Structure formats: C-alpha cells, structure tokens
Amino acid sequence: MQLPGSSSSPEAAPAPIADIGEVYLEEHRELVLEEIRRIIREGSPRDERAYRLMMDYPLRRAKGLRPALCIAVCRALGGELEEVLPSAAVVEMYHNAFLIHDDIEDGSLTRRGGPALHRTHGIPAAINCGDGLLALTLGPLLANTDRLGLGRALRILDVYARAVLESFEGQAQELSWIDEGTWQLTDADYELMVRRKTCSYSFVAPGLVGAAVARAEPSVEALLVSFLGSLGLAFQIQDDVLNLEEGRADYGKELAGDLWEGKRTLMLLHALRSAREADREEALRILRKPRPAAGPSDVGLVDLLREMVDERIIDEPTRAAMLRYLDARAAPSGEKTEGDVQFLRRLIDGHGGIEHAREVARRHAASAEVDWQRLAEVLADSVHTRFIGWLKDYVVQRTW
Structure with missing residues (x-):
C-alpha cells in the first residue's frame, strides 16, 4: 500500500501549495475512517444498529482536520503512520461524540448537510451513540501500551484526559451563560471559553499526541501549544462567521x-x-x-x-x-x-460585528505565524510540514 505523503517516483513533482492541504485531508480522512470502522467493529460486533449509528456522523462530508493534524505533526517530527493512526482516530471519535451531544444540548437541526442525529433517531438513541463512541476510545489508548510502550501510552492518555475535561469545562461555561442569561461578556471571556471547549481537544491535543508518538522534546511541545492554541481560536472565530454567511451550499450546518x-x-x-x-x-x-x-x-x-x-x-x-x-x-x-x-x-x-470578529481572527493567525517561524526550523521539509504550514492560512480563509 502506498501511504499518504509517499511518492511512487523520486522525480514526482510536489503538489502546488494551494492543493496540498485538501489532498492531505482527503487521503488521511480515508485512512482514519477505516481505522474507526475497525475500532467500532471490534468493540461492538454484536450490535449492527449501534455500529451504523456510530458511523453516521463520521461518514458524512467532513474535513477530518483533527486526525490529519495529529498525523502531520507526528510525521513531520519523524514518527511513523502505523504508530500514530489509532490515536489519531481516537480524536475523531471524540469529536463526533461531542458533536452528537452538543447538537442535543443546543437543539441543533442539522449537521454536516443532514438532519442532526437526534432528530432522525431520537434523543435517547443519539445520547447512547455518543456515549458508545466515547467508550470505544479506551481500547486503542490501552493498546498503545503494547504498540508504543508504557511511557508514550500514558503521555497520550494524559493529553486526551486533560483535553476532554477542558472541553467539558468550556461547554459548561457556555451553558451557564445561557441558563443565567449572561450577556455582559468581553472578548476575553469568549476566548477563554473557546480555548477550553474547542482549542484544547481540536488543535492542541492532536498536536501534542502526534509529538508524543514521535518522542518530541518538551521545547517543541511548548511551541506546539502556543501555535495550535492561536490557530484554534482563529478557526473557531471563522466558524462563527461562516454561520452567518448565506448562500453557502457547502456549509453543512444550519445557517444563523x-x-x-x-x-x-x-x-x-x-x-x-x-x-x-x-x-x-x-x-x-x-x-x-x-x-x-x-x-x-x-x-x-x-x-x-x-x-x-x-x-x-x-x-x-x-x-x-x-x-x-x-x-x-x-x-x-x-x-x-x-x-x-x-x-x-x-x-x-x-455595528460591524463580522469585521470585528475577522480582525480578532487575523490577530490570532498572526500570533500563530510568529510561532510557526520558530517551529518550522525544527521540522524537516516534507508534505507533512507543508500541510501544517497550509493549515495556518486555511483557518481564516476557509469557506466550510
């Protein structure tokens, strides 16, 4: 099997930089989907309906950004695909479980171009499906002890445990604002909530897991935390902006x-x-x-x-x-x-709300650019490194 990022010919020309990101995402999305299928099949072989429900969101059109980031960081630091793939699949399973539960909590109508899972199968089945995805992540993390050794396996478990807890805390903060009718909030209040709810598990954790698999130095991990934290904020702000842009057939979520x-x-x-x-x-x-x-x-x-x-x-x-x-x-x-x-x-x-948000997103993207210049010095030039470089521009330019 030819792995993503490899070439059948040493003379093959590299893809244009504008295409690298989309190609990288698509290639690794298929690998991750196959790994998720394997994890779910092995974890729940007797319940075909539960399997179908757990694969519903993963099979819908999506970027697969989180696992691709995890893999890219690992490979850019010299790690192996076979070692990082199960842990990369785990973050995508976390993400889909969180989406199922969030859609219920928010009363969302659509997700990834179709009805939210709880609207087609009911709230009890959707909650159970999300719970099942979360439960099945434990298997690959436990198997890391054999695959990677106890030290790296425990490091990955620690990263994910902290990220999941922070996501819970961020969601709890947002829900409390809604319950209490709190609107006197600053941009800093919003950013702290987003750092916890989204940035931690969507950007920082995938990067740190990839670094852990590749045995990166603590100094590299510190750079990744700063770089990916800024990138995650810019990504979420742009996501909020896209929610208000009409006429986007590729958006996939409920406009407004x-x-x-x-x-x-x-x-x-x-x-x-x-x-x-x-x-x-x-x-x-x-x-x-x-x-x-x-x-x-x-x-x-x-x-x-x-x-x-x-x-x-x-x-x-x-x-x-x-x-x-x-x-x-x-x-x-x-x-x-x-x-x-x-x-x-x-x-x-x-009152220029959208332009204000875009300006804040650009500011965080600029901070990420500064960190990237330092980070790029320790990463070998490869398709994986170029993907990470593409990602820092994509987060504020994306349209879905």
Missing part, C-alpha cells in the same frame, strides 16, 4: 443557527456593546426567547426553501417572507421567529 440558539459569539457581543440602548434591549428580549422546538423553521422546510432559491424557483426575499409568514402562524407565543433572527443579524451588520 448560532442566533437561533443564542450562542455568545464575538459578532453578537460586539453588536450588543455597540448598539444604542433601545436596540440592545430589543436584542436581549429576543435572546431570552427559546428557539422553536419544531415547526416552519424545522430542517425540512428550511432545506426545501433553500433549494428553491438555489434552483431559482423563488428569490431570497420571497424565501424570507414565506418563513416570516409561516412563523407568525405556527410559532407558539414566546419563541423566536425568523423576524427576530433577522433583527439580530441586522444589528450585527449595522
């Missing part, structure tokens, strides 16, 4: 879902700080409302109307008017409506 759910984002916090008092009070009144549990803004109708716009059967103003009309007729009193969400969006646009 963060506004429906009342998520604390840099854009919305900036708009609330900048708005005149009357607009701020109206926004806070809207944000206190729950999103509709189901109805005209449910995933089926939203998707249908979006397809009708894409196929030029109706235009965008007609789509918005139809949703407002149906919301007014069907949404129970006290729940958010399409008009409410449009008000929040206009408030963000009117």
Whole structure:
C-alpha cells in the first residue's frame, strides 16, 4: 500500500501549495475512517444498529482536520503512520461524540448537510451513540501500551484526559451563560471559553499526541501549544462567521443557527456593546426567547426553501417572507421567529460585528505565524510540514 505523503517516483513533482492541504485531508480522512470502522467493529460486533449509528456522523462530508493534524505533526517530527493512526482516530471519535451531544444540548437541526442525529433517531438513541463512541476510545489508548510502550501510552492518555475535561469545562461555561442569561461578556471571556471547549481537544491535543508518538522534546511541545492554541481560536472565530454567511451550499450546518440558539459569539457581543440602548434591549428580549422546538423553521422546510432559491424557483426575499409568514402562524407565543433572527443579524451588520470578529481572527493567525517561524526550523521539509504550514492560512480563509 502506498501511504499518504509517499511518492511512487523520486522525480514526482510536489503538489502546488494551494492543493496540498485538501489532498492531505482527503487521503488521511480515508485512512482514519477505516481505522474507526475497525475500532467500532471490534468493540461492538454484536450490535449492527449501534455500529451504523456510530458511523453516521463520521461518514458524512467532513474535513477530518483533527486526525490529519495529529498525523502531520507526528510525521513531520519523524514518527511513523502505523504508530500514530489509532490515536489519531481516537480524536475523531471524540469529536463526533461531542458533536452528537452538543447538537442535543443546543437543539441543533442539522449537521454536516443532514438532519442532526437526534432528530432522525431520537434523543435517547443519539445520547447512547455518543456515549458508545466515547467508550470505544479506551481500547486503542490501552493498546498503545503494547504498540508504543508504557511511557508514550500514558503521555497520550494524559493529553486526551486533560483535553476532554477542558472541553467539558468550556461547554459548561457556555451553558451557564445561557441558563443565567449572561450577556455582559468581553472578548476575553469568549476566548477563554473557546480555548477550553474547542482549542484544547481540536488543535492542541492532536498536536501534542502526534509529538508524543514521535518522542518530541518538551521545547517543541511548548511551541506546539502556543501555535495550535492561536490557530484554534482563529478557526473557531471563522466558524462563527461562516454561520452567518448565506448562500453557502457547502456549509453543512444550519445557517444563523448560532442566533437561533443564542450562542455568545464575538459578532453578537460586539453588536450588543455597540448598539444604542433601545436596540440592545430589543436584542436581549429576543435572546431570552427559546428557539422553536419544531415547526416552519424545522430542517425540512428550511432545506426545501433553500433549494428553491438555489434552483431559482423563488428569490431570497420571497424565501424570507414565506418563513416570516409561516412563523407568525405556527410559532407558539414566546419563541423566536425568523423576524427576530433577522433583527439580530441586522444589528450585527449595522455595528460591524463580522469585521470585528475577522480582525480578532487575523490577530490570532498572526500570533500563530510568529510561532510557526520558530517551529518550522525544527521540522524537516516534507508534505507533512507543508500541510501544517497550509493549515495556518486555511483557518481564516476557509469557506466550510
């Protein structure tokens, strides 16, 4: 088998830098998916339905960024694919389990271009599926004692244990803000929450695990923590921005879902700080409302109307008017409506919320660039190193 990053000919020309990232992600996504299939099959061989549910999210269109990052760091530092692949699959299993549970907690309608798992199979089955994915990560981590030796196996376990706990703490912080109706938050409050909830397990942990497999020096690990922490913040801020960009057929999640759910984002916090008092009070009144549990803004109708716009059967103003009309007729009193969400969006646009968020993301990307210059000095030139270099630019330029 020819492994990703290898070449069948020593004279083969390297791929253009713009293509390296997408090719690298796709090649390693297939390897990781096969490893996840193996882990799930061996862990739950008697329950075919449970297997299918656990593979649902992993098989949907996704980047596979976390395991690819884990593999790239390991290989760039001289490690072997066979040694790091099971641990890279583990972080993708964590990610999918967290998504299943987050979608339930947030009341999300869609995920990766399809209905959220709890909307098609029910909340109990979805919770159990997420729990199953988490449970099955223990097998590969235990097997690392034979594969890598006790020292490296314990180091990897420690990295993941800390990352999972930090993700829980970040999610707990966000949920407490929602429960307590807290909106007087600074950008620093948001960034601390994101560092815990997302950066730790999505960027820092995959990098540290790859470094541990490759037996990296502590000084290299420290550089990775700083570099990947900044990269993770820029990535999440861009993710929040994409949630508000209409007309993106490749986005895969519910557009404006963060506004429906009342998520604390840099854009919305900036708009609330900048708005005149009357607009701020109206926004806070809207944000206190729950999103509709189901109805005209449910995933089926939203998707249908979006397809009708894409196929030029109706235009965008007609789509918005139809949703407002149906919301007014069907949404129970006290729940958010399409008009409410449009008000929040206009408030963000009117006070430069998106540009503010992009500027903060660029600032963190610039910090990552400084760390990268030092990190690149200790990494051998390879497709793996070039992928990591591509990633630092991708996080603020990506469109899905």
